[in-house]
Amino acid sequence: xxxxxxxxxxxxxxxxxxxxxxxxxxxxxxxxxxxxxxxxxxxxxxxxxxxxxxxxxxxxxxxxxxxxxxxxxxxxxxxxxxxxxxxxxxxxxxxxxxxxxxxxxxxxxxxxxxxxxxxxxxxxxxxxxxxxxxxxxxxxxxxxxxxxxxxxxxxxxxxxxxxxxxxxxxxxxxxxxxxxxxxxxxxxxxxxxxxxxxxxxxxxxxxxxxxxxxxxxxxxxxxxxxxxxxxxxxxxxxxxxxxxxxxxxxxxxxxxxxxxxxxxxxxxxxxxxxxxxxxxxxxxxxxxxxxxxxxxxxxxxxxxxxxxxxxxxxxxxxxxxxxxxxxxxxxxxxxxxxxxxxxxxxxxxx
Amino acid sequence: xxxxxxxxxxxxxxxxxxxxxxxxxxxxxxxxxxxxxxxxxxxxxxxxxxxxxxxxxxxxxxxxxxxxxxxxxxxxxxxxxxxxxxxxxxxxxxxxxxxxxxxxxxxxxxxxxxxxxxxxxxxxxxxxxxxxxxxxxxxxxxxxxxxxxxxxxxxxxxxxxxxxxxxxxxxxxxxxxxxxxxxxxxxxxxxxxxxxxxxxxxxxxxxxxxxxxxxxxxxxxxxxxxxxxxxxxxxxxxxxxxxxxxxxxxxxxxxxxxxxxxxxxxxxxxxxxxxxxxxxxxxxxxxxxxxxxxxxxxxxxxxxxxxxxxxxxxxxxxxxxxxxxxxxxxxxxxxxxxxxxxxxxxxxxx
Numbered sequence: 001x002x003x004x005x006x007x008x009x010x011x012x013x014x015x016x017x018x019x020x021x022x023x024x025x026x027x028x029x030x031x032x033x034x035x036x037x038x039x040x041x042x043x044x045x046x047x048x049x050x051x052x053x054x055x056x057x058x059x060x061x062x063x064x065x066x067x068x069x070x071x072x073x074x075x076x077x078x079x080x081x082x083x084x085x086x087x088x089x090x091x092x093x094x095x096x097x098x099x100x101x102x103x104x105x106x107x108x109x110x111x112x113x114x115x116x117x118x119x120x121x122x123x124x125x126x127x128x129x130x131x132x133x134x135x136x137x138x139x140x141x142x143x144x145x146x147x148x149x150x151x152x153x154x155x156x157x158x159x160x161x162x163x164x165x166x167x168x169x170x171x172x173x174x175x176x177x178x179x180x181x182x183x184x185x186x187x188x189x190x191x192x193x194x195x196x197x198x199x200x201x202x203x204x205x206x207x208x209x210x211x212x213x214x215x216x217x218x219x220x221x222x223x224x225x226x227x228x229x230x231x232x233x234x235x236x237x238x239x240x241x242x243x244x245x246x247x248x249x250x251x252x253x254x255x256x257x258x259x260x261x262x263x264x265x266x267x268x269x270x271x272x273x274x275x276x277x278x279x280x281x282x283x284x285x286x287x288x289x290x291x292x293x294x295x296x297x298x299x300x301x302x303x304x305x306x307x308x309x310x311x312x313x314x315x316x317x318x319x320x321x322x323x324x325x326x327x328x329x330x331x332x333x334x335x336x337x338x339x340x341x342x343x344x345x346x347x348x349x350x
Numbered sequence: 351x352x353x354x355x356x357x358x359x360x361x362x363x364x365x366x367x368x369x370x371x372x373x374x375x376x377x378x379x380x381x382x383x384x385x386x387x388x389x390x391x392x393x394x395x396x397x398x399x400x401x402x403x404x405x406x407x408x409x410x411x412x413x414x415x416x417x418x419x420x421x422x423x424x425x426x427x428x429x430x431x432x433x434x435x436x437x438x439x440x441x442x443x444x445x446x447x448x449x450x451x452x453x454x455x456x457x458x459x460x461x462x463x464x465x466x467x468x469x470x471x472x473x474x475x476x477x478x479x480x481x482x483x484x485x486x487x488x489x490x491x492x493x494x495x496x497x498x499x500x501x502x503x504x505x506x507x508x509x510x511x512x513x514x515x516x517x518x519x520x521x522x523x524x525x526x527x528x529x530x531x532x533x534x535x536x537x538x539x540x541x542x543x544x545x546x547x548x549x550x551x552x553x554x555x556x557x558x559x560x561x562x563x564x565x566x567x568x569x570x571x572x573x574x575x576x577x578x579x580x581x582x583x584x585x586x587x588x589x590x591x592x593x594x595x596x597x598x599x600x601x602x603x604x605x606x607x608x609x610x611x612x613x614x615x616x617x618x619x620x621x622x623x624x625x626x627x628x629x630x631x632x633x634x635x636x637x638x639x640x641x642x643x644x645x646x647x648x649x650x651x652x653x654x655x656x657x658x659x660x661x662x663x664x665x666x667x668x669x670x671x672x673x674x675x676x677x678x679x680x681x682x683x684x685x686x687x688x689x690x691x692x693x694x695x696x697x698x699x700x
Binding site: 092 | 409412413414415419420421426429430431432433436437438442445446448626627629638639675677678679680681682683685686688692693695
């Protein structure tokens with residue numbers, strides 16, 4: 001858990017003056033906290049990314065047969081047409097059960113230090129195994145997934161091509177690795193990246209003013225790095241606890257992972273890329289208005305009562321984090337065979 | 351309702367002889383019943399197809415916000431990665447309710463004489479309005495759909511571009527027209543088309559033998575035209591009624607549309623393009639094995655007890671109807687605004 005350092009107040013010369021020198025100064029200062037997206041697919045731990053693996057992962061990402069019911073795929077809650085999430089408070093899963101937390105975007109998720117709101121998965125390959133097995137989400141089992149994939153020759157071939165050194169490549173772990181490989185390609189370069197990379201015209205004066213406020217008010221204490229967040233854990237309500245509608249008492253966040261009192265109501269700071277596309281906000285998904293979310297954060301985390309104008313400017317800056325969506329062509333999935341396990345829509349108690 | 355004419359028995363010279371003359375004779379005979387897919391997107395009634403409309407329709411097809419819950423889009427049950435259907439007995443919809451009939455493929459559906467298993471929609475634009483409003487499917491209302499679409503400026507712009515002569519282009523009818531325009535592009539040219547178009551090598555000897563059987567046994571009485579079916583209505587169980595597991599008594603088919611006793615248990619003949627991809631079969635979705643489905647059809651519709659070899663050959667022929675899937679790039683959907691109606695997952699009684 002980290003506390004917000006109070007940053008030296010910056011002069012507004014950066015924004016108003018707009019001289020080349022001051023623009024560069026603001027950029028240099030910003031680059032102490034933020035990093036632009038890299039221009040290439042990042043390497044991930046213990047999982048060499050190959051074209052074959054990316055293609056297999058894409059097929060798996062879109063395959064509803066990874067769920068017990070045949071209704072849900074990764075794409076269902078991480079919808080690539082709507083910002084990589086599902087635009088609901090919390091997702092609807094197997095048996096119309098509601099999940100406990102808001103679905104985070106899969107876009108650029110490879111740059112988060114850990115996955116899930118409580119960081120309980122170290123990386124995307126660990127994350128991928130969660131929803132597939134969660135009773136309220138896809139409600140499947142590793143054995144049934146492997147039986148499903150093994151029943152289709154085309155999948156077996158794709159696994160062999162993706163994991164050429166393995167004797168039995170069709171495994172639950174390799175499924176997760178392939179999904180991670182595909183997800184690592186889902187990057188969305190944004191105007192803010194262009195600006196960080198040196199294009200003075202990429203951000204408007206209002207967006208730059210918002211950036212300055214974002215740094216000055218202290219938002220960067222938690223929201224920094226490539227994903228402007230997603231890097232570390234902080235208590236929600238550091239200065240002032242929000243109401244229980246926004247921070248439900250039953251969900252104690254990272255406490256469930258570490259069993260440490262200090263981690264009560266501690267969550268991973270939300271990564272802010274494409275935040276304008278991914279309402280509703282917070283782990284509870286209770287706030288639909290980005291400006292309201294910004295105001296709540298300022299109050300609860302920083303004890304700041306933002307003016308309307310300040311909040312508008314920060315929202316404008318956040319809009320500059322909306323990136324270009326990756327072009328995704330739908331895969332053509334292998335066809336079931338007579339040995340493919342049938343979809344089961346019934347709710348089976350654990 | 352039409353009855354199956356008994357066709358003159360054909361010689362097997364077509365298949366075994368394989369001379370150019372006999373191949374042409376078989377083709378000429380086949381062309382009396384079948385038509386290859388056209389090479390261009392077909393015109394549809396009262397809906398001029400334009401690029402703008404296709405793109406808008408694609409966005410709508412993928413947009414889960416057309417459902418009340420935000421969970422389902424057209425794509426959910428007409429999944430373009432798995433043959434244009436959902437590979438379930440009957441679809442799962444709003445509130446985890448099960449639909450009454452198996453979801454038919456959207457691929458090439460523009461060539462069906464009418465839509466739905468009972469033909470209750472004249473065309474795809476009429477069809478598109480059904481599931482969106484059905485309580486067990488997307489459970490939405492036209493007013494809420496229009497409010498949703500009107501709340502996003504990008505959608506309003508797209509409707510204006512797609513329906514340039516209209517003062518208020520964002521309507522439920524125009525939504526349906528745009529979806530029809532997109533769906534009309536979902537064509538899958540198959541080896542059988544190549545063969546009909548003159549390529550002798552496009553079908554194997556077994557597939558040709560299956561085609562011959564398909565014509566000789568009388569399957570073509572109901573399964574003909576561009577879609578090898580989907581053209582007219584016939585009683586399921588013309589000669590011998592299948593068991594109530596396959597033909598549930600509660601679903602009297604087209605009777606519900608025409609209220610005519612003659613139409614009891616009458617259904618639209620299934621279009622057979624891509625049939626190898628779209629198990630399970632029949633309106634009840636109770637048969638998973640294509641060979642078994644072929645045997646049931648032969649018995650119930652033609653009084654034919656096919657040999658294993660005959661059934662295998664017909665299945666081989668049906669495999670030649672599996673076409674090349676259209677390349678579909680995911681749309682980037684407009685983002686909700688504060689006036690966009692929120693998703694409602696609750697089941698609201700009618």
